Structures are given as C-alpha cells and as structure tokens.
Amino acid sequence: MVLEVDDLVVRFESADGRPITAVDHVSLRIGRRETLGLVGETGCGKSTLARAALKLIPFDEGQVKLLGRDLGDLGGEELRSVRRHCPMIFQDPRGSLDPRMTVGRIIDEPLKVHRLGDAAQRAAQVREMMDLVGLPEELHGRRPVQLSGGQQQRVGIARALITRPSLVICDEPVSALDVSIRAQILNLLADLRDTLDVSFLFIAHDLAVVRHLSDRVAVMYLGRIVEEGPVERIFSEPRHPYTQGLVAAILRADNQARERLQLVDRLAAGDLPSLLNPPAGCRYNSRCPYAVDDPCRLIPPDTELVGDAGGDAAGHRVACHLHGQITPPSSEVTLSESWEKG
Amino acid sequence: MSTPLLEVRDLCVSFATRDGVVRAVDGLSFSVDAGEALGIVGESGSGKTVSSLSILRLFGLFDDVTLSGEILFEGRDLLRISEAELSRIRGGKIGMVFQDPLTSLNPVMPVGEQVAESIRFHTGATRPQARKRAIELLDRVGIPDAAKRCDELPHSFSGGMRQRVMVAIAIACEPKLLIADEPSTALDVTVQAQILLLLDELRRELGIALIMITHDFGVVAATVDRVLVMYAAQPMEYCTIEHLFDRANHPYTEGLLRLVPRLDHRMGGRLRPIEGQPPALTEEISGCPFAPRCGLAEERCHNDRPPLVRLGPHHESACWLATERAARLTTPGRPWETPS
Ligand SMILES: Nc1ncnc2c1ncn2[C@@H]1O[C@H](COP(=O)(O)OP(=O)(O)OP(=O)(O)O)[C@@H](O)[C@H]1O
Ligand SMILES: Nc1ncnc2c1ncn2[C@@H]1O[C@H](COP(=O)(O)OP(=O)(O)OP(=O)(O)O)[C@@H](O)[C@H]1O
Ligand SMILES: [Mg+2]
Ligand SMILES: [Mg+2]
Numbered sequence: 188m189v190l191e192v193d194d195l196v197v198r199f200e201s202a203d204g205r206p207i208t209a210v211d212h213v214s215l216r217i218g219r220r221e222t223l224g225l226v227g228e229t230g231c232g233k234s235t236l237a238r239a240a241l242k243l244i245p246f247d248e249g250q251v252k253l254l255g256r257d258l259g260d261l262g263g264e265e266l267r268s269v270r271r272h273c274p275m276i277f278q279d280p281r282g283s284l285d286p287r288m289t290v291g292r293i294i295d296e297p298l299k300v301h302r303l304g305d306a307a308q309r310a311a312q313v314r315e316m317m318d319l320v321g322l323p324e325e326l327h328g329r330r331p332v333q334l335s336g337g338q339q340q341r342v343g344i345a346r347a348l349i350t351r352p353s354l355v356i357c358d359e360p361v362s363a364l365d366v367s368i369r370a371q372i373l374n375l376l377a378d379l380r381d382t383l384d385v386s387f388l389f390i391a392h393d394l395a396v397v398r399h400l401s402d403r404v405a406v407m408y409l410g411r412i413v414e415e416g417p418v419e420r421i422f423s424e425p426r427h428p429y430t431q432g433l434v435a436a437i438l439r440a441d442n443q444a445r446e447r448l449q450l451v452d453r454l455a456a457g458d459l460p461s462l463l464n465p466p467a468g469c470r471y472n473s474r475c476p477y478a479v480d481d482p483c484r485l486i487p488p489d490t491e492l493v494g495d496a497g498g499d500a501a502g503h504r505v506a507c508h509l510h511g512q513i514t515p516p517s518s519e520v521t522l523s524e525s526w527e528k529g
Numbered sequence: 530m531s532t533p534l535l536e537v538r539d540l541c542v543s544f545a546t547r548d549g550v551v552r553a554v555d556g557l558s559f560s561v562d563a564g565e566a567l568g569i570v571g572e573s574g575s576g577k578t579v580s581s582l583s584i585l586r587l588f589g590l591f592d593d594v595t596l597s598g599e600i601l602f603e604g605r606d607l608l609r610i611s612e613a614e615l616s617r618i619r620g621g622k623i624g625m626v627f628q629d630p631l632t633s634l635n636p637v638m639p640v641g642e643q644v645a646e647s648i649r650f651h652t653g654a655t656r657p658q659a660r661k662r663a664i665e666l667l668d669r670v671g672i673p674d675a676a677k678r679c680d681e682l683p684h685s686f687s688g689g690m691r692q693r694v695m696v697a698i699a700i701a702c703e704p705k706l707l708i709a710d711e712p713s714t715a716l717d718v719t720v721q722a723q724i725l726l727l728l729d730e731l732r733r734e735l736g737i738a739l740i741m742i743t744h745d746f747g748v749v750a751a752t753v754d755r756v757l758v759m760y761a762a763q764p765m766e767y768c769t770i771e772h773l774f775d776r777a778n779h780p781y782t783e784g785l786l787r788l789v790p791r792l793d794h795r796m797g798g799r800l801r802p803i804e805g806q807p808p809a810l811t812e813e814i815s816g817c818p819f820a821p822r823c824g825l826a827e828e829r830c831h832n833d834r835p836p837l838v839r840l841g842p843h844h845e846s847a848c849w850l851a852t853e854r855a856a857r858l859t860t861p862g863r864p865w866e867t868p869s
Contacts, residue, residue, distance in 0.1 A: 337573025
C-alpha cells in the first residue's frame with residue numbers, strides 16, 4: 188500500500204471556539220499504481236483529508252501510513268524525505284506558487300532541494316516537464332502573477348511531477364484548464380501511472396474526469412466517507428442516496444442544460460447542513476429523500492460491504508441504513524426520462 | 530436599436546515583460562445588453578481574464594500594460610474615465626467574481642466584514658445595516674450558519690465556500706453587470722447548480738447582465754445566451770448557444786466540442802487533445818493563429834489573418850472557410866457526438 192489512512196480525525200476551531208470536525212473517522216487505502224478518486228460536496232473535508240494525509244496539517248486521531256512509514260512519529264528530515272515522493276497539487280494554484288520566483292525556478296525547486304542532478308540536467312528536465320504540461324517556453328522567466336489561471340495550475344502540476352513521485356495528491360488539478368489541455372494533462376497522468384507506477388489521490392468535482400482516471404472512487408459527505416468502490420460500480424450502481432444525486436446532477440453540454448439545472452436544484456433541496464452542527468444519526472438525513480426517523484435520524488450508519496465480495500463489486504462499501512431497502516430507479520434514468528418528456 | 534449596456538470595440542491589451550511584449554488581447558469586440566448573458570470560452574491563456582480585468586482596469590501594480598480600443602459602459606468609455614470614477618463603478622454597477630477566490634479575498638479580514646465593506650462604500654449603509662445585509666447575502670449564496678461563520682477569516686473556508694463569498698461580494702450592490710470568471714470551478718455539482726440558478730434569478734429579477742468566463746461547456750449551456758470563443762488573444766467565433774451546439778463553424782470550436790467529456794460512458798483509453806501548441810503571444814502572428822493546428826488550413830490561412838465573417842444576425846466566425854463550412858453545416862448535427 189502506498190497510502191493507508193485509518194480512522195483519521197481532523198478538528199478545527201470555529202471563530203467562536205466551537206469544534207469543527209472536518210474529517211471524521213475516515214479510512215482509505217491506495218495501492219501502487221492505483222488511482223482513488225475523491226468526490227463530495229464543497230466543504231465536506233476533501234482538501235483537509237488530503238493535507239492531513241501528508242501531515243501538512245496535524246491530525247487529532249487515527250493513523251496515516253505513507254509509503255509504509257507511520258507519519259505519527261515522523262518529523263523533520265524524515266518527514267520531508269517521505270513527502271518528496273508524495274507531492275501535492277494544490278487546489279489554489281496561485282496561492283501555492285511563490286510570487287517572487289520565476290516559473291523556471293518554481294519547477295526546478297524540488298529538484299534543487301533534494302539535490303537531484305546538476306544544474307544543466309535540471310534545466311533540461313524543467314524544459315521537458317514544461318513541454319509535457321503544455322507550458323510554452325516563453326513563460327520560463329515569468330512570475331506567477333503574469334500567468335493565466337490555467338498556466339498557474341500547470342506550473343503546480345509540473346512542480347509536483349518533476350521528481351518522479353510515487354504518489355501524487357491532486358486537489359482539483361485540472362479545474363482551470365480548457366478541455367484540450369485538460370485531455371493532455373489527463374494523458375500525462377495516465378502515462379506516469381503506466382510507466383512509473385505512480386499512484387494518485389485525485390480530488391475533483393468534475394465527475395467525468397474522475398470517471399476517466401480513477402480505479403476506485405470514494406464519496407465524502409460532511410467529513411465522512413459515505414460510499415466507496417470500483418469506479419464503474421459507483422457510476423452505474425450508486426447505493427448511497429447522496430451518490431445517486433451526485434451522479435444524476437451532472438450538467439451536460441447540450442441544449443437541454445437549463446432544464447437540467449432545475450432538476451439538479453430540486454435534488455439538492457433541504458437545509459444546507461453545517462459541520463458546526465451536523466445532523467444527528469446519518470448526516471445525510473436532512474436532505475435524504477428516503478430518510479425515516481428510526482434509524483436514520485437517531486443512529487449513525489455503519490459502513491457495510493455491498494454486492495459480492497469478489498469480481499466487479501470488490502470492496503464496494505456504503506454507509507446507509509437503507510441501502511438494501513431502497514431501490515430507487517437509477518437517478519440518472521429518472522432525470523433523462525423527465526427531460527425527454529419535457 | 531437601443532445602445533447595449535456594455536460595448537467593447539477593438540480591445541487590445543499588451544504587457545511589456547522582460548522577454549518581450551505579450552499581446553494578451555488582440556482586436557476583441559463584443560457587446561452585452563441589459564439582462565443578457567454572454568459566455569466567454571476558449572483556450573487557457575487566450576486572454577479571457579485579461580479582457581475582463583481590462584473592463585475594470587484591474588491590473589497589478591507592476592504590470593506594464595498598454596490598452597487600446599473602447600469599452601463603452603452605459604455610453605461612457607471606461608478606458609477614458611478617471612481612477613476615482615472607475616472605483617465607484619467597480620463593485621457598484623459592475624461586480625466581479627475573480628478566478629482565484631483565495632488570493633482575491635483579504636486574508637486578515639473576516640469574510641462578513643469584506644462583504645459589508647463593499648456595501649458601505651457603495652451605498653453608504655451604516656455598519657449594522659451592512660452587516661445584516663452581508664449575512665443575508667452569505668446565506669443566499671449558501672454559506673451554512675452564515676450568521677456565525679461571517680466572523681471567520683477566509684483561510685478557514687473551503688475552496689468552494691470562498692468562491693461563494695466572492696459571489697456574495699459581487700452581487701452585494703445589485704450591479705448592472707456581473708463578470709464571473711470561472712465562478713463555479715471549485716464547486717460540487719449541486720452547489721454549482723444553486724449558484725448558477727442564483728445568477729440566473731438575479732438576471733431575471735434585477736435585469737443584471739452577465740459575462741460568464743468558463744471552461745465548462747455544461748455551464749455555458751445552462752446559463753448563457755451567446756458565446757464568444759477565444760484562441761491566442763483573438764476572437765474565433767461568436768454565436769448563440771443553440772448555434773454553438775448545433776452548427777459550430779470554426780474548426781477550433783469544433784475541436785473543443787469534440788473533447789467535451791460525456792458522462793454516459795467512460796471516456797475510453799487515451800484522450801485526443803488538439804494536436805500542437807498555441808502560438809507564442811510574444812511573436813507576431815500573421816495568419817490565423819489556429820492555422821498551425823488546423824487540419825483544414827490552406828495557404829492563405831497561414832499568411833493572412835481571416836476577417837470575422839458574418840454568418841447570421843448572431844453568428845460570426847474568424848475563418849477563411851467560414852461561408853463554405855456554414856453552407857455544409859446548416860443541417861443541425863452535433864459535431865462532438867460523432868464518434869472520432
Ligand atoms: N483552518 C481552518 N480553520 C477552521 N475551519 C477550517 C479550516 N480549514 C478548513 N476548515 C473547514 O473544514 C471544512 C472542510 O474544508 P475543506 O477545505 O477540506 O473542504 P473541501 O471538501 O476541500 O471543499 P471544496 O470542494 O470547497 O474545496 C470546511 O467547513 C472548512 O470551513
Ligand atoms: N501581468 C501579465 N504580464 C504578462 N503577461 C500576462 C499577464 N497577465 C496575463 N498574461 C498573459 O496573457 C495571456 C492571457 O491571459 P489570461 O489570464 O487572460 O488568460 P485566460 O484566457 O483567462 O486563461 P485561463 O483560462 O488559463 O485563465 C496569457 O498567455 C498570460 O500568460
Ligand atoms: Mg478543497
Ligand atoms: Mg483566466
């Protein structure tokens with residue numbers, strides 16, 4: 188295993204001193220050459236989980252093993268050397284680039300810090316990496332503020348990939364890219380996986396992209412993983428009502444998109460829950476169309492395996508009291524039917 | 530015909546850098562009527578953000594910028610009014626949602642205060658009034674527990690929550706025009722739908738015009754009336770949303786649409802990006818900037834810049850083959866759905 192996260196808990200404090208449990212007993216595993224997609228609502232704790240997995244922020248409970256090393260007791264030099272193999276592509280590309288450094292220096296920095304190669308070799312590697320992520324040569328001497336949003340994002344990607352890492356944690360790595368550059372980057376990530384056995388934790392809101400790249404997908408809701416499984420299972424047979432809504436809610440690029448937006452909005456009806464005051468019982472109950480008082484509003488659901496243990500469904504797990512009882516028509520079907528009628 | 534709310538004429542923007550002059554926007558014209566929504570899509574680095582920043586003259590302190598053309602807003606040329614006048618318009622009659630939500634928020638000021646500050650500056654509301662209104666707005670853009678969380682600093686908000694705060698600031702003073710640069714990239718699909726519907730609602734209720742910059746064709750399809758496609762600092766195509774999906778004319782537009790991901794099936798194996806690289810903006814581009822990557826390019830495409838050919842009341846394409854291609858494409862078809 189490249190990354191093993193067990194029962195991880197990360198808490199923050201709100202402005203008025205109340206605890207916010209942003210990551211609440213989360214467990215995940217990523218194997219060599221494996222890509223785990225992580226999806227979930229805005230603010231549900233994805234970035235926090237990713238940062239804690241690299242111990243970029245402290246965690247309160249649980250265990251993280253990165254490349255077999257327990258991060259709990261690791262510090263200083265040792266921690267840095269493990270991290271070298273596990274870079275992160277940050278969600279906020281501009282904020283994560285040093286404004287005083289040029290593009291060339293930013294991408295070179297990890298090589299320099301870890302003393303990989305002499306100046307000439309590094310310069311050649313930087314140029315090659317810029318080309319691979321589609322950054323034109325002319326940007327080499329520019330500073331981050333002189334770049335477009337997508338160019339900044341690609342600098343972050345180049346910096347992360349240049350050390351030939353084992354695991355890359357990607358937080359919305361392609362959100363600011365046009366579809367053509369995006370395709371180029373997704374190909375690049377797939378190549379790295381195939382040739383260098385790189386693993387990825389891939390956080391994205393764009394489910395088409397997640398589907399393309401991931402082997403498995405984990406769905407997070409208010410700090411917890413509510414469903415996880417092989418990618419095709421999650422998209423074709425989502426078991427958790429939240430996942431079902433998510434899969435149904437994709438905006439498609441066509442002339443019916445407006446009608447679709449209304450449908451999506453109805454799906455997300457109900458109070459916006461808050462981490463400050465999460466609903467008792469199952470956290471999704473305030474928005475779940477199937478929730479019943481007992482047990483949904485009383486007892487938090489356990490995570491259970493669904494489907495056969497082997498085969499396509501291997502490791503498909505879901506945290507829903509009703510997962511065996513609700514047989515909603517695949518929400519994707521409901522939506523497309525209703526728009527065909529309308 | 531009434532005058533449009535915003536009319537941009539032949540806008541050119543360039544930056545002097547150490548390595549030469551970067552032409553970030555080269556001959557852009559478009560207009561937006563009150564209550565109308567225009568989408569700007571296109572290549573990363575093609576000048577979408579720079580064009581919108583030009584409208585409000587929001588450049589960095591150290592940028593060496595040259596601007597030419599006209600930006601007429603309610604009949605006045607924004608390029609020619611004073612900084613003081615423009616600062617009343619910024620955040621007042623024209624609201625803006627920036628592409629990078631973290632760096633555009635003040636890291637040491639509570640988010641509620643940032644919304645309230647703009648309200649006070651533009652409307653002269655009192656502190657408590659502005660605070661109350663700020664909380665309403667934060668609530669409206671879907672910040673849970675807005676009354677409590679408004680006292681927090683931006684760093685304790687997730688990426689998507691910061692983006693929603695930006696939307697709240699932008700709509701705080703009920704602008705006439707809202708420029709949204711990738712307003713929903715960091716949002717999950719349901720919150721995205723809520724924000725897009727909110728923008729749509731504001732447009733219908735208050736007649737706010739919208740300029741929506743995005744890479745997401747799903748967002749474009751759901752929110753805008755007309756679309757401008759940009760490539761290498763230049764406009765390539767301009768059309769209604771219906772035309773975009775049914776009879777895209779420019780080969781670049783077509784190339785983009787072919788890559789729009791579809792969820793109904795797994796995009797198999799390797800993706801096929803448009804081959805080649807965009808031209809360097811520091812060099813003179815003589816012909817069509819897309820010609821080196823265009824499968825249909827002829828000699829004139831490499832030598833002469835194509836004019837914007839008018840194909841209909843709301844359809845223009847900067848391609849030497851525009852008329853010819855339009856004749857072939859009048860039967861509605863969806864180019865990106867044909868298997869490649
Ligand atoms: N430093 C902090 N202090 C207090 N609260 C925080 C802090 N960082 C994050 N949070 C809170 O933790 C929750 C999870 O945030 P996180 O950034 O992990 O969300 P996310 O899933 O990445 O969302 P998005 O998709 O919008 O990026 C949010 O409610 C956020 O407000
Ligand atoms: N301050 C600056 N100095 C020099 N060049 C700049 C500056 N700002 C932007 N540029 C260049 O101008 C071009 C247009 O940038 P712009 O930010 O408008 O692109 P964009 O279309 O918004 O791209 P994206 O989709 O990636 O955000 C880019 O090639 C960029 O490198
Ligand atoms: Mg995040
Ligand atoms: Mg931009």
